[in-house]
Amino acid sequence: MSPTAKHVNHELSPMRCPVTLDDVDLFGEGAQEHWYEAYEILHREEPVYRIEGGGLTPGTDAYVITKHADLLRIVRDPERYISLTQTRITAIADQDMSPEEAYETHHNLMQASMVSLRPTQELYIRHRKELTDPWVGTGALRHREMIERHANELLDKWIDSDEVEFISQFARPLPQHVFASILGFPHEDIPQLAEWGDAAVTPFVHGTGLRHEMTPEQAEEMIARLDGFQDYIYDHVTAKRRDPQDDMVSFLCDVHYEALDRKLTDLEIAGIVHAMILGGLETTQYALEEQAQLLCENPGMFDLLRNDRSKLRAFTEEGMRMRAPTHGLSTRMTSQDEVFQGVTVPKGSLLHLRFGAANVDEEEFECPHELDLDRDAVTRHVAFSAGPRVCPGANLSRIEQQVGWGVLLDRLESIEYGDDNTWLHQPGIMLGTLKLNLRFEKAADPLDLGTGRGKKRS
Ligand code: HEM
Numbered sequence: 167m168s169p170t171a172k173h174v175n176h177e178l179s180p181m182r183c184p185v186t187l188d189d190v191d192l193f194g195e196g197a198q199e200h201w202y203e204a205y206e207i208l209h210r211e212e213p214v215y216r217i218e219g220g221g222l223t224p225g226t227d228a229y230v231i232t233k234h235a236d237l238l239r240i241v242r243d244p245e246r247y248i249s250l251t252q253t254r255i256t257a258i259a260d261q262d263m264s265p266e267e268a269y270e271t272h273h274n275l276m277q278a279s280m281v282s283l284r285p286t287q288e289l290y291i292r293h294r295k296e297l298t299d300p301w302v303g304t305g306a307l308r309h310r311e312m313i314e315r316h317a318n319e320l321l322d323k324w325i326d327s328d329e330v331e332f333i334s335q336f337a338r339p340l341p342q343h344v345f346a347s348i349l350g351f352p353h354e355d356i357p358q359l360a361e362w363g364d365a366a367v368t369p370f371v372h373g374t375g376l377r378h379e380m381t382p383e384q385a386e387e388m389i390a391r392l393d394g395f396q397d398y399i400y401d402h403v404t405a406k407r408r409d410p411q412d413d414m415v416s417f418l419c420d421v422h423y424e425a426l427d428r429k430l431t432d433l434e435i436a437g438i439v440h441a442m443i444l445g446g447l448e449t450t451q452y453a454l455e456e457q458a459q460l461l462c463e464n465p466g467m468f469d470l471l472r473n474d475r476s477k478l479r480a481f482t483e484e485g486m487r488m489r490a491p492t493h494g495l496s497t498r499m500t501s502q503d504e505v506f507q508g509v510t511v512p513k514g515s516l517l518h519l520r521f522g523a524a525n526v527d528e529e530e531f532e533c534p535h536e537l538d539l540d541r542d543a544v545t546r547h548v549a550f551s552a553g554p555r556v557c558p559g560a561n562l563s564r565i566e567q568q569v570g571w572g573v574l575l576d577r578l579e580s581i582e583y584g585d586d587n588t589w590l591h592q593p594g595i596m597l598g599t600l601k602l603n604l605r606f607e608k609a610a611d612p613l614d615l616g617t618g619r620g621k622k623r624s
Pocket of ligand 1: 241302441442443444445446447449450453486490491492495496497521548549550551552555556557558559560562563
């Protein structure tokens with residue numbers, strides 16, 4: 167049994183803990199509670215795991231990729247291993263629709279703006295470089311102080327008690343506030359934005375199987391819950407075109423997109439905002455929440471980090487390696503016959519990328535279930551994927567996690583598990599616990615309060 171898994175989870179899951187390859191089911195009800203045990207079996211017995219009939223077209227199969235080296239090979243070569251989203255968007259583009267028509271008919275895809283914005287790899291890279299990097303990629307450092315402020319404000323609300331439900335009081339609202347500030351949306355709109363964010367991730371939470379398929383009812387409900395989101399963004403775009411502020415939406419309204427030698431349309435801006443909200447809220451929430459659990463499970467770690475902030479970056483990276491938020495988020499299609507780990511994978515197969523499994527591959531990471539702050543090249547995990555399609559918000563999330571923990575370490579003396587935790591993870595293909603009660607001691611003498619960077623104690 168993997169040392170990372172809490173025994174209690176096995177008792178709560180409706181699914182039996184896998185013992186042999188035949189028991190492995192990564193997608194059934196309660197599978198999340200056994201993912202790490204399943205990965206151990208897959209790594210040992212079938213690291214390229216065939217799901218018969220799991221491909222996109224009848225007679226084709228899907229393959230679950232669990233090894234770090236295979237996963238890197240795939241994500242680094244987007245021409246050879248084609249993104250499923252890209253395939254769908256190309257299919258829409260091939261129908262000769264305008265982006266507006268495509269949005270009307272396929273708006274559950276919601277990245278309809280990509281029809282005009284990123285049909286090729288080159289445009290995809292320029293989209294990132296010119297449009298998102300300045301705010302959530304290379305330019306994300308500028309948000310440090312804003313993130314510290316939000317983290318401190320959240321902490322102010324519960325610092326004088328001795329127990330907190332960490333997800334609803336910190337891990338979830340921090341990225342929400344950060345996003346509202348970056349996009350330039352009023353903070354009082356956060357409950358509504360959160361509802362739209364939750365609706366947008368419906369396929370990843372409530373979809374089934376490796377393609378996150380929704381029933382027609384689920385799709386309808388998702389569209390109904392998203393009602394008003396597009397108009398909300400358009401209203402802000404109109405207001406910011408009139409009266410620009412220092413925020414990402416104003417930037418997108420004004421920027422001359424060199425790749426297409428023109429400005430962006432409202433629909434394109436809405437597509438980018440939607441992608442940011444879809445990608446950036448729950449993921450960082452799960453990272454923070456799993457890191458809190460790692461601190462509870464590793465006695466001495468909280469104190470060590472309090473006293474030596476130079477280790478904080480390694481801690482957050484190890485946290486994302488050991489408990490990746492994104493276990494089965496991405497898929498690719500093979501454009502030719504391939505061989506992985508001696509297994510022949512025919513052209514036209516679906517590759518289901520298991521970032522969480524690759525991150526605990528023993529061949530890449532010695533003692534993968536140990537939280538090792540001195541691990542070589544601590545960022546070589548693939549929680550954010552890698553290659554040209556690596557997560558565009560990775561930098562922002564890394565800063566949110568480091569600043570968030572910096573503030574918590576400044577103002578808290580210790581944390582431990584509180585009472586009444588259910589330990590259960592949400593369904594779907596992300597790793598996120600639903601509730602996390604923590605008991606904590608407030609620091610008698612807060613360290614370097616307000617900077618989040620802390621002082622190295624002597
Ligand atoms: C711990 C936090 C996060 C994790 C683990 C994570 C992970 C990932 C992964 C694995 C992918 C898929 C890449 C691929 O298929 O190769 C992805 C895509 C994406 N992420 Fe993140 N992400 C995080 C935070 C964020 C944030 C903060 C943002 C926004 C600022 C964001 C925006 C996106 C977007 C827009 C995509 C889709 C890119 C595309 O169209 O290819 N993510 N992320």
